[in-house]
Amino acid sequence: MTPPDSLSERLFNTLCSIPLIDPHTHINPLSPHCESLADILTYHYYTELVHSAGMPREVIEHPDLSAKEKLSRLIDFLDRIDNTIQHEWIMEMCREFFDFHEDTLTPENWESVYDSSEKKMASDSWETSVLETSGIEKVFLTNDFDDSLEGWDTQRYVPCLRCDDLVFHLTRPEVQGRLEHATNVRVKDVPTFSMAVASLFEHFTSHGAKACAVSLPPDFLPISQIPSDIDPLLQRLFIGKDLSEPEHRAVQQYVFWLLALSCQEYNLPFQLMIGVHRQVYRRGVYQGQDLFDQQTSLFQFRELFNAFPNVKFPISVLTSSQNQELVAYSWIFPNVYCFGHWWYSNVPTFIDRDERARLQAVPKTKQMGWYSDVYKLEFALPKCHMYRRVLANILAEDFVLARNWSEDRAIDLGKQILRTNVETVFDIR
Amino acid sequence: MTPPDSLSERLFNTLCSIPLIDPHTHINPLSPHCESLADILTYHYYTELVHSAGMPREVIEHPDLSAKEKLSRLIDFLDRIDNTIQHEWIMEMCREFFDFHEDTLTPENWESVYDSSEKKMASDSWETSVLETSGIEKVFLTNDFDDSLEGWDTQRYVPCLRCDDLVFHLTRPEVQGRLEHATNVRVKDVPTFSMAVASLFEHFTSHGAKACAVSLPPDFLPISQIPSDIDPLLQRLFIGKDLSEPEHRAVQQYVFWLLALSCQEYNLPFQLMIGVHRQVYRRGVYQGQDLFDQQTSLFQFRELFNAFPNVKFPISVLTSSQNQELVAYSWIFPNVYCFGHWWYSNVPTFIDRDERARLQAVPKTKQMGWYSDVYKLEFALPKCHMYRRVLANILAEDFVLARNWSEDRAIDLGKQILRTNVETVFDIR
């Protein structure tokens, strides 16, 4: 990352004044923010990094552990990861939210920050204050398919149907039960399953849902299955019988395709998060077990993109090496959109490389530069600042300096990919 | 891309004064330049980008559409792609050729540029003037195998045998007919096919051809097939019978290998453009349907490189992630050359990364930095300027500043990879 100079700092400050819609998070709208510094430090990024740096899982995952005690144990290992950008997120939150300006949290200084955080976060105005400080107006959720979608302001917290359970865990009796309960459909075959899915889409769209989302393993191959081939498989599945591995795959492909069809019918964009293998490191901490296989290609998705020209596919890839595919596929396919910088690629140096290519080669209306992917509101601030800094540098170097653009024109481009496209693609008014 | 400073600007200007040979284009020597601004805007880069940005294909591909009306429709969508480097090419052409200095073409301002372009391009001196402004002396073509190669100055427009039809479309009766017509050989088996190919090479080399060229899909595996295994397949092919998929592949491999053998015999370099899948997006605009699968490797080509030590293989890869393979294979194999920056990698940020690695690790005699790949002469200017700017930056940063080279020495390196190696590798005198 090129160091900020006065031009890129000026652009950064202007970018910060653009109010955002955060189009992909894991926020619980009934408990959207942290209760204390402990909640900040137990974000999986920190538990997995300190575990990787030598902290035994048991020491931080014991069920009887108090939040404060867990925090103190994490703090003990924090110096091992103080080089990481994730550590910088903590410090930026501490500076912005708690007016704390040391280089790092230590066993000596954390308790006062903890006390201060607990007090501030207990305030009724905290939630709104965090959103305002972060410059965020609306937040997309990723709701389980059986979420009631009630009890919160869906104008602020926009529902989004998370499809992972439907595609990958339909074997589980618990998931089958939840589906039946949520839809009042007794699923036993393809027709009843289709009815159930339609019922979910009715429920979600009538509650203001603006997207579906699913995360896919790197070897997932979306192809169309013939319903009559799948019917006997679903029949067996829903009376608790086992399927073979190829049968499982066929059911997953069928369900995925049906969801794409439903997105088309209900006019919902389908966010695809491509590339994650679950539970690769089996003894990892909670949410710290997933990795990837770089051997994957968007070429696997060509039939999907061809089959659904009217479904918008905002696509996240897990590795920077796959970014050039994302650039080329969204340059060619009208329904493919570049969507943020995900997980292992959400690091300044990868954002920098990936964003430069997108800005140089993909129509500016086809890219949404940022989403937070957070579980708690507080993290949107440092994550978005990280992105805005990289974006400001690129606008400065590749547009204002290299292409002689005015700063206003550069800011307009920044606004387009930060805000305008999110409104347009997800039909937010 | 690092912003230009005075050092890299100085280097850029000196690089611009080196007269070039453009070693890979799709120029039609009988109609080498555009007739108006409309021809510029209908380059497939623009039709595919505006289509990707929402323009229905029918609106710009209707056969009855006049060039001027088509242009006006493209202009309407141009603001959606004005961030792209391809848009910058248009504006650079407008500045250099038509003295037009607005930020972009709009529905309000394009007609005067159109009129001016039409007038200028009708001048008899236009062709030579474009070449001079671009600093280009000679231009390689990519001729169909049955091109007469007559009717133009082959010193300016150098013939090059394009082999795609022979390798991949030999099944088509139309291709078989053209082969017979071009060679006067009645092809029916391996011996007659070899005779026909020999006749093509005689024809091309006697007309001053300096290379063969072929584009290959990412899963192409060049291996040697035994002629007696292929003989019955060719016999069936040339009486219009079908082949199975593996038989097709074997024929393709046989033809490809025979072409490499012919390159060896006739002392022609074999340009390999590796990585393109054709018609991935089936409803895309003309020439806007091709994409790639990043899962490919030059390792697939090892037997070819081992088998033909005396054939020079200038190699283009489609993705920046494969560039490190190209660097390593041309560092090790004497007959493998780095060849330009192709298509989806012909974007400043990818050129920058790829060129740095080549300049740091591949013998300077083994790289040809640039070709235009254009259909009309006008595009060579902005494409070459884009490349020269990146190159000037790298020479400034990695050689003059980081390694304390004199500017003259840096320019000599630039000249070597821009001009000298093209002469040496393709035997141009």
Add this chain to the structure above:
Amino acid sequence: MTPPDSLSERLFNTLCSIPLIDPHTHINPLSPHCESLADILTYHYYTELVHSAGMPREVIEHPDLSAKEKLSRLIDFLDRIDNTIQHEWIMEMCREFFDFHEDTLTPENWESVYDSSEKKMASDSWETSVLETSGIEKVFLTNDFDDSLEGWDTQRYVPCLRCDDLVFHLTRPEVQGRLEHATNVRVKDVPTFSMAVASLFEHFTSHGAKACAVSLPPDFLPISQIPSDIDPLLQRLFIGKDLSEPEHRAVQQYVFWLLALSCQEYNLPFQLMIGVHRQVYRRGVYQGQDLFDQQTSLFQFRELFNAFPNVKFPISVLTSSQNQELVAYSWIFPNVYCFGHWWYSNVPTFIDRDERARLQAVPKTKQMGWYSDVYKLEFALPKCHMYRRVLANILAEDFVLARNWSEDRAIDLGKQILRTNVETVFDIR
């Protein structure tokens, strides 16, 4: 690479003052340094680059060729590779060791450098002087399994068991003979083979060995084989019978797994150098025949990493595109470490990209930034300087400037990954 400014130059100079342990080399402790300039120029980097640039192999590999004559022939082609960073290594050695300050070695000027080098290198103090100039205290070796490990100071030259022969060449009668001779075990099946391996580990650890190391092809799949399945295969192998390809693979997997088990038992880190195919270019110069297939993934190693939580795996990958996997796997797995910049990735532009990502996303205790991989001591200096320059730039840009770190804090991070982690991971006291 960003050009050095005064900040990064200051950081570079401070980094140079940190005494290093070089944790992976191919030094022969009984002949650790060059005898003259000829030894420098015959490093495989130079023979392969000039061969790639057109020098016939026979001209430089004739067995009767004197070192001086060979050198003079290499010099003739040196201008063809003077752009490469490997050429810069020569010039840096000439400057530092022989006070020679021309731009390059030429047919006119090399003899005086040769004479000067021969004289200097004959001095008794040369070895120590080179180590001091390079700032290196200790050097890891890669010893054949049947090395006596005697005759040198194992405090300076630390033994390390190189496992390639055991894993990949056990078929060779010569290797079987060496194993029997080294261990005094008559190997004929799994139990005796295990005894032999245990004896090797006893021998190595009792002589101060600090690691095992092996280089693996990109398609190697480390999985656990059942000893009773392998027993009959080893029985046949050790009476000189042939194995099928799948049987060979199973034996390789068994041996590799047994070595990992032994590393666990003897508490040795296991250095994995992942990605090299041997003898891809069959007519290449000595040590200049190996390449890679970018299609590979650390996902293949997941069972190994899960099975041996107590074995430390310092991992080198061959391509920069695989670096993001290395970053993610060492971010998640406590036993996976980022280990240097290997071979085709040991070039400033790749080091720069790879190191930025590691420093931004991997715990600072999980990375060892540098090893030399050299055959002669002299090369450690330019290789380490190359790395230190890149590191200094990154510390300047990404930490001091972008994150507002003090220079001292940045240097501490540099020291951690250059020195401290090598001590900790390899248990050097």
